[in-house]
Amino acid sequence: MQQEHVFYSGVRPEEGQRRFVLAGLDGLRAIAVSLVLVYHFWPQVLPGGLIGVDIFFVISGYLITALLLREGAYTGKMDIVAFWVRRIRRLIPAVAVLTLTITPIAFFIGGDILVGIGRQLLGAFTYSSNWLSIAAGNDYFAQTSPELLTNFWSLAVEEQFYFFWPVVLVFACIFLRQWWQRALVPASLGALSLLLATILVAVGANFARIYYGTDTHLFGLMLGVLLALLIPWSMYPPIDARLYPHVGYGNGLLGFARALAGWLSLPAIVLLAMHLNERNQALLMPWGLLAGSVLGLGVVQALLPDTRSPLAIALRKVLSFAPLVWLGRRSYGIYLWHWPLAVIAHYLLGPDYGTVTRVVLVLLTLVLAGLSYMYVETPVRRLGFRGALSEWVNAMFGRSKALPLTAAFLLLIGCVGTVFAVRTAPEMTxxxxxxxxxxxxxxxxxxxxxxxAEEAKKKAAAEESAQPSPTASPTxxxxxxxxxxxxxxxxxxxxxxxxxxxxxxxxxxxxxxxxxxxxxxxxxxxxxxxxxxxxxxxxxxxxxxxxxxxxxxxxxxxxxxxxxxxxxxxxxxxxxxxxxxxxxxxxxxxxxxxxxxxxxxxxxxxxxxxxxxxxxxxxxxxxxxxxxxxxxxxxxxxxxx
Missing domain, CATH: 3.40.50.1110 (SGNH hydrolase)
Known part of the structure; x- marks a missing residue:
């Protein structure tokens, strides 16, 4: 059917695994978020750990595109509005809980931690944090006076990608029939992003503009998109493994090479994080971050189902290790919570709070992220906002009548504290x-x-004019x-x-x-x-x-x-x-x-x-x-x- 031809290639939907889950991807998420945690809490250990964010970009670019292609193959269309609703369900609840918890705490601390909090909250809920930070001149002082919600810049980049890319993908699938034509779209966008970043670095543009900009940080996302378009059935692979030689690129010598590239990319990611340094901005942006993105891509492509070599299977098993899967599934909450907790410690204890405090903050991050995943993110994702609210109310009334009142009181405190934080925030640190x-x-x-000096100059000039003959100006x-x-x-x-x-x-x-x-x-x-x-x-x-x-x-x-x-x-x-x-x-x-x-x-x-x-x-x-x-x-x- 012509409509089906628009959205799939290589594997017919009836031949594919409709509910396929890519093994090992959670493990890579765990590695990426761990890099970011170590970078923020122990920067001297992994001065380039910020590449973890770029690995997330690669994963998101691949996964979103591959899932949309699977939807198109099975339904004959890509429901963009439904996709956006799913993204809101996935992202907003955890953000709401975090901000209504952290902002009142910041209000009670007071002072520098509240500077710019109104702008930060606006950016958090509109996913425009990166551009608002650029407009506010996120400059020198951001290094030593960290903002409470700075980490939301990367979430803003991803959400802006979620907004525009499905629309572009639908048009690409409709008007570009060949796989290589569709692949040119992300390749071109990624190349333009790299070119723009390189030009801005060369002309000495503000580094925050280069690093935070969606346009200058698009290349990692586009690498993931490109991978999904090269193997458009990767999230609904053939049920019968005998079909792989006819549809894939992962068998024989090429499959072995891809698996080996995945294994080599893992330690290379850590080595890059150890040696890359944000102070060498010309190297970091874009080439250092591009290197991190390419290494992340190297791991993801080795996890795809068409790579059937024993090396690839072993890699999936290693990255499916239970603790890694646990971390990976909660990586969103971990990323959300760790930075505000570190900022609170900075303003309460001073910038040089010790190792014990850092370990406690990491453990607290894991606990809060786990609670958020279990009681907030999963219910909303599974039941929707209304269903999750009904489940929460029923659970609270079923256990104790005091629980709903306590929850309502805490919600009121969160809202009031947030309002007061915004209203009382100082303009400057x-x-x-x-x-x-x-x-x-x-x-x-x-x-x-x-x-x-001007008076002395005038006096000297007056004295000089009184001289009978001009004299040379002294050195x-x-x-x-x-x-x-x-x-x-x-x-x-x-x-x-x-x-x-x-x-x-x-x-x-x-x-x-x-x-x-x-x-x-x-x-x-x-x-x-x-x-x-x-x-x-x-x-x-x-x-x-x-x-x-x-x-x-x-x-x-x-x-x-x-x-x-x-x-x-x-x-x-x-x-x-x-x-x-x-x-x-x-x-x-x-x-x-x-x-x-x-x-x-x-x-x-x-x-x-x-x-x-x-x-x-x-x-x-x-x-x-x-x-x-x-x-x-x-x-x-x-x-x-």
Missing amino acids: QAQQLVAEGEAKARQLQEQQAKE PTVKPNTVTVIGDSVALASAGQLEQKLPQASIDAEVSRQFSTADGLLQNKLDQGVLGDTVVISLATNSTLTPEMVDDVMSKTKELGVKNVVMVTGQAPANLEWVATSNRVIQDAATRYPNLTVADWAAASAGKPQLLASDGVHPNEQGATLYAATVAQAVKTAQAK
Whole structure:
């Protein structure tokens, strides 16, 4: 029948296993979610564990397409509205329970954890978190002041895929009759996604835009789609195994190669997660994530039913190990719960909460995900919203009359707490507020110093005009007995206190400034005639310093005539491991350069979280006073040499 021809190829529906379940896929889900958990709780172990999200994308792209193709083969149509309803049943209940539980807890904690909560809730329920985060400028502060629902960005990407792809697939099946023509659609979309991501990286676009964007992160989903279209009957394979040689690509040498690729992809995924690093953004996006997607695809294709070699069967058995299946089936809830719990711990206990706490959080995540799967996700998926509600009410009334009242009370608390959380959320985190105040103070100081410089310039011009004959303009030199501070947001947050401790200092600080900019800034200061003979460099927070970088700056200061250099160490949580590396480089350099003095802010603030904002990086008012005193003492020591 022509209608049937549109939707299936290779295996007639009456020949296929209508209720086929792909063995091993839950095991791969378990591995993917485990990578994400380790990445978030122990980033130093798996710095590239974020590829777990991309493996999920591959699985989703394959599974959604394969299931729609199976529906088309058996019914002659793809009911897109029914598909969307099934997705809502699968996704929304767990989100509702999580948000109505977590948001009131965040309200009682208060402060930084509530910043942007209204936008985050809107994004969670409309599956637009990724684009709302991009629009909000999810930038530098997101590293050290994590948002409660940041992990919803990937759910938003998937849900947007669920919205548009079934429509595209239906039209592709209707108008493109050959399998290779249909395969060109995901291949083209994936290639365009990679091209766009590469261009945006090349032009230096905001990394959040590149990473969060659906358009720039579509390639993993399209790889999964491509696999489903290449073997369109993979979710309704032949009942009679003797048909496989006629319809599949998984027998003989090719089948062995596919199975071997699946086995090799598993350890390769772990190795990639161990060596990929989010700080190398040009490599990570898109090529590192593409590599993770390809390895995920390597495992999925080996699980498909047409691969009949003993190696493939063994792989399915390994990935069907009961604990892996348990984790895989609950991977959605695990992914939902683990991040908000980690954020709550961050704001309650500080960014460096210990290993025991992390283990407890993982166990709590598994418990909550298990309860969500058993009592929320499965009933709604099986019975629908109305049926599940009826089952819950009957179960509660059957056990105790107090249970419905308790449930209603908890629901009321959740709703009220959520409303109050949104209404009372501060506009900025404590760190952002401190930096904003520092920017205002630094701007005031710069305007004052600019005014003084202009007056001095006018006075010099008047004296020069009184000369009987013109003289050549003098070569710019450093200003003796003055201090120039070049810093990042830490120095910016301490601008007022620095001005008190170093009243003659010129302060130039900027958010996210990196050490590599120091050379150019020093030259500009000299050209403007405002470079002091003592220079303070506070740029250890935003990038990894190397001995060569320090050598370049010291060479530049010598060239410009700077007498004394003070470098400030950085304070940061352990997950910002590059700060500790930069501090060691600064300390080592001080042993090689007699005119280099260390202002050891890291040591001065160590073990004193009360001096820092909730991000563990920026000093609060009390901490800024100590920061300024530490810098001032180092300046005094340097000038006395």
